[in-house]
Amino acid sequence: MTRKGTRPAALLALAAVLYAVAAWTVAPGFYDGFGPPQAYNFTCPPPQAGANNKPASGHLDIKVIGGVSDANSAFTEDGQIVIGFLPGAFVVDGKTTIAVDITPLATCPKPSGIRFVTNIYQVTASAPLNPDKPANLVLRYSNLEPDPSKVYQASDPNGAWAPLTSQPGQPYTIETRTTTFGYFGAGYPSSSPPTGSIQVGGGQILPIVVAALIVMVVLAGLPLAVMRRRR
Amino acid sequence: MISAVRFRPALRAGLVAIAVLLVEWSRALVAQQPGLTVAALVLGGCALTAMAVGWPAERLGLGTSRFGLRILGGLALGVVLLLPAAVRPGAAPLLPAGLAIAAVVVSIGEELAFRGVLYAALEESGGAPLAIGGTTLVWTVAHALSHPPEFLGAAAAAGLLLALWRWACRDLVAPVIGHVIADLAL
Numbered sequence: 001m002t003r004k005g006t007r008p009a010a011l012l013a014l015a016a017v018l019y020a021v022a023a024w025t026v027a028p029g030f031y032d033g034f035g036p037p038q039a040y041n042f043t044c045p046p047p048q049a050g051a052n053n054k055p056a057s058g059h060l061d062i063k064v065i066g067g068v069s070d071a072n073s074a075f076t077e078d079g080q081i082v083i084g085f086l087p088g089a090f091v092v093d094g095k096t097t098i099a100v101d102i103t104p105l106a107t108c109p110k111p112s113g114i115r116f117v118t119n120i121y122q123v124t125a126s127a128p129l130n131p132d133k134p135a136n137l138v139l140r141y142s143n144l145e146p147d148p149s150k151v152y153q154a155s156d157p158n159g160a161w162a163p164l165t166s167q168p169g170q171p172y173t174i175e176t177r178t179t180t181f182g183y184f185g186a187g188y189p190s191s192s193p194p195t196g197s198i199q200v201g202g203g204q205i206l207p208i209v210v211a212a213l214i215v216m217v218v219l220a221g222l223p224l225a226v227m228r229r230r231r
Numbered sequence: 232m233i234s235a236v237r238f239r240p241a242l243r244a245g246l247v248a249i250a251v252l253l254v255e256w257s258r259a260l261v262a263q264q265p266g267l268t269v270a271a272l273v274l275g276g277c278a279l280t281a282m283a284v285g286w287p288a289e290r291l292g293l294g295t296s297r298f299g300l301r302i303l304g305g306l307a308l309g310v311v312l313l314l315p316a317a318v319r320p321g322a323a324p325l326l327p328a329g330l331a332i333a334a335v336v337v338s339i340g341e342e343l344a345f346r347g348v349l350y351a352a353l354e355e356s357g358g359a360p361l362a363i364g365g366t367t368l369v370w371t372v373a374h375a376l377s378h379p380p381e382f383l384g385a386a387a388a389a390g391l392l393l394a395l396w397r398w399a400c401r402d403l404v405a406p407v408i409g410h411v412i413a414d415l416a417l
Binding site for chain 2: 008009011012015016018019020021022023024025026030206207209210211213214216217220221
């Protein structure tokens with residue numbers, strides 16, 4: 001089955017070292033097929049998040065042309081929240097420009113019955129939304145957390161949170177529509193956590209898996225080596 | 232046309248490379264659409280697996296001789312592929328449960344297509360150096376749409392390692408096992 005000589009073994013060892021060096025330069029290394037999601041910037045990072053940048057804010061000025069606000073999207077610089085507006089989405093009341101601001105909340109509310117997996121963002125605008133033209137809001141979430149089932153909204157982060165009709169968007173995003181501004185975050189009811197993720201890659205489990213594999217290789221290799229020598 | 236492809240190894244290797252790239256890129260593009268990720272991965276993996284149909288198992292590096300060593304090699308390759316993530320402090324990604332089966336299908340499909348069919352076609356056309364270099368190059372290019380540029384170095388190094396194993400041990404079982412382990416964990 002194998003080629004004889006030390007050259008193939010030496011080349012394999014060299015390739016393994018080359019891979020280790022190349023994989024060390026990017027986390028997590030060999031990550032196949034599913035596209036590494038951009039690291040999430042947490043306000044309150046979970047222990048397994050490692051290095052973390054603070055979440056970014058966003059600002060957008062929407063032009064009002066002929067008494068109708070233009071279509072546009074506001075988003076934070078890290079793209080963790082995007083809110084899209086249709087033409088005429090705002091009640092302009094004579095304004096020529098509508099300012100939209102997105103600010104990540106500096107704290108992490110833990111309301112009873114809800115487990116947030118994203119940061120909380122405050123979205124404000126200099127004009128109210130037209131109830132007939134809801135804005136489309138997309139929240140990105142981290143692969144280090146379970147998938148959220150709802151986007152929640154509140155007028156006060158320490159007050160009551162209401163679930164909005166939500167649906168999964170592109171991978172690691174959740175979408176909803178809203179006709180009012182306020183505070184937004186994605187999560188799930190703490191009474192019914194999502195069936196969740198296989199947490200093989202995070203925390204302490206991956207080192208354990210690798211250690212187990214090494215033990216298996218060593219333990220299986222010994223009898224195979226003995227059998228080979230007897231032949 | 233069919234006879235030309237059959238008797239001209241270079242032409243056949245080129246067509247195999249194009250077909251593998253088209254499947255991989257289509258899979259990567261469709262997987263980015265909402266709700267289609269798992270379906271794209273599974274169908275893409277099946278399409279890659281289907282490319283091995285008609286090739287003799289031994290030409291692909293498949294077989295049961297020294298099966299224990301092949302499995303052992305697969306575990307060892309899995310260790311090497313996962314080691315940088317395992318010893319790195321901080322976070323490693325989690326594999327969502329719904330993607331586990333897709334990860335297995337894609338891993339098997341990619342190994343059969345790259346280190347199996349493409350390797351065999353390139354080896355027939357230009358020998359082992361072309362097979363190792365060619366599969367590594369096509370593998371890296373195939374991941375260009377699904378990975379940010381900074382990840383392509385690690386992808387290329389993984390492809391080279393798996394191709395060298397295929398050459399050194401004339402074996403595809405271990406790369407399949409190692410690839411499946413790595414994809415299931417990350």
